Amino acid sequence: MQPRPASTLALLRDTEQGLEVLMLQRTLKAVFMPGFYVFPGGAVDDGDRDLARSGHLYGHDDDSASALLGLPEGGGLGYLVAAVRECFEESGMLLARDSAGQWLDGRHPVMDGRWAVGSGEADLGDLCRSHGLALSLDGIAYLDHWVTPPGPPRRFDTRFFAAVAPPSQVPAHDGEETIDHIWIRPQDALEDRRQGRREFATPTVSVLRKLSEFASVDEVLLYARDRRPQAFPTQPWPARKGDEVVYIEPGRPAYDEVCKL
Template sequence: MEPRPAATVVVARDGASGLEVLLLQRTHTAVFMPGVFVFPGGAVDDADQDTGRWAGSVPNDDAEASRMLGVARGGLAYLIAAVRECFEEAGVLLADHRDGVAVGGDNTLDLVVLREQVCNGELELAELCQAHGLRLHTDQMGYLAHWVTPPGPPRRYDTRFFVAEAPPAQDAAHDGSETIDHVWINPAEALRLNRGGQFPLGSPTIRTLRTLAEFRNVGEALAHGRQGPARAPTAPVSADGRDGRRLIHPGEPAYAEIAKLHREGVSAPAYELIPGVVTRLSPRIRRVVAPNPGVMTGPGTNTYIVGTADACAVIDPGPDIEAHVGEIEAAAGTIGWILTTHTHRDHSPASRALRARTGARVLGMPAPHHGGQDTGYHPDYVPTHGERLSIDPETTLRVIHTPGHASNHLCFLLEEENVLFSGDHVMQGSTVVINPPDGDMGAYLQSLEALCHEDLAFIAPGHGFLMGDPHRVIDRIVSHRLAREAKVAQCLQRLGGADERTLVGCVYDDVPETMHGVAGRSLLAHLIKLQDEGAATQRGGVWYPGG
């Protein structure tokens, strides 16, 4: 499915708490992002793209707008769509009369009636502007971000985010159909409420709010927006594999890794992960994939070799498969440390054989006393959160304790390159299973939030390719988890009380039934988190809403 062009606008004002932004809550029955608070926005319509209809109603031209967005043409249509959607969804018309008087300031227009006519199709916004001599604020808006919905959701959008100052004499109002509530809120407060599960947000909104939280007032936000966002490369890149050379496009799992390697002079990186093949990801990082593919492990567990041939560390030696251990030893050189992110059986068992063959010290946290753990794992050294490990004079790994998927889970940050070795805390291509009692959903979300404060360039996951734009990846995970948690709460309210088997069918109705057993473990983690927060309770094997 090709994403549809769309535009979103952050309407901002200066309030008692500093910068405030307008957010609308989508209806709980919406196909796309139900129940979530969003900025006004929607798809670019054909009428938005017909520049002839807007003659005299927009002060800038398409060439100027397209330069701001970094596109060859069609930039003005995004700005027009943002203004139109803001009027339709929020009742705020970002426009002036041609004499410079702000719309709403002279009370000559009944915006409530005009909005209804535009929404009902009785009147087009271009006609409204021509009839009343209005000029849209398309030249006063800043450009914040560019988001493309990843594959999977029922609808996909290629969305440009803008920022505009709220007209002082107009009042916002949700439309009562597509949106059911609205609020003016400080960005930092919205993020705080979201972290507490009280204010559902999508990942693009979270990332935009994080950006806006840095500004004290509208002027600073607009100044930032007029500089435009940093633009990531979007051109396809070539790669090799067993089916020959082909182009890899943005959004495909291998894209970020292949684009990185192209920039570093590798002419044709691989678009597939093949066990036993050593892949050099940077001068300090090599990867060997273990031969243990599966539903939960993807192509196999990634073992990373970090450092040089003279001194290196191995991260996650993987399962105890003799051939894999031999491949690690042959590729690594002198191994000083064997690091484990956690003690699930696809990550740590080979540490014993590798230690016996190399004499390297094993570093990690002991295995918890719960099922599915590598009970034979005994580290030589247990690190502390924040500790720095000097692998060689130019290679430093910082230890970050990230409980959630497992209570003893660690991530390792290569400080010289800002690459996070995430183990199973962040995975590519699948949702991390949170399996109580050792898995803890509340701790997982807190650990993800902590990573948002790190300076990250790439994530090197335990399964899959290098992942670019790490903070966006993390935001998507958090928003997905909180959206699922909101669905748990909705199912509890609708059913009044249900056992876990019934709840799985309700909460995970978008997941194949063959995966409901695994999904049930994460469901339980959500229920326990809600119970800890007083939003759910269990009696006699049945879960109920409230404390």
């Protein structure tokens, strides 16, 4: 099974307590990772690719986006558009600018289209056209790249991005796929995981560890500009546990050590 392209976007803000990131809690009824805290994100769909060709974008074209992601044959712009769209659907935060190049505030009429976009009744590209908006891709940083290992029924080729949160918008979980949201320092999120207060998937933990090294949004963006993440290994590695052969998934503490043997 070929992994499906997907994008995830960590929205960041600076506070007196330090750098904070927006996280959403998945519904406890979810089949996949119920109750886990995640960044907004999801699969790249055909509408994202159509919007990527529409011209209602600011800061990237497909050549520059593909170069950012290390894709030699194009297609990178769809990942960036998907990150913005999924963030809008799941958190109500939209990275877009008006005709004057200004950030949108939470009272802009396009915000009323969030639920229609999420349900598939409206297209984000159509909303951009009708309101004279451009999705703001210029401030999106590329942080990490994970591919689901072979075996699970669903596999994703996921690019993890980060961006400063729109300053005059307020996030809100959707109450269906996500049941809570929180602004949290990455260090506190990692401590919550150690103490068993919150659950995070391994790729999310990897990004939180990266973010925890920085004191401000600008530091994160500067770091990301100088690097190109490589896809995390997708192949579980065999190891012995007594007389039994077990497979260590990428991201587990022992993975790097058993790969050396």
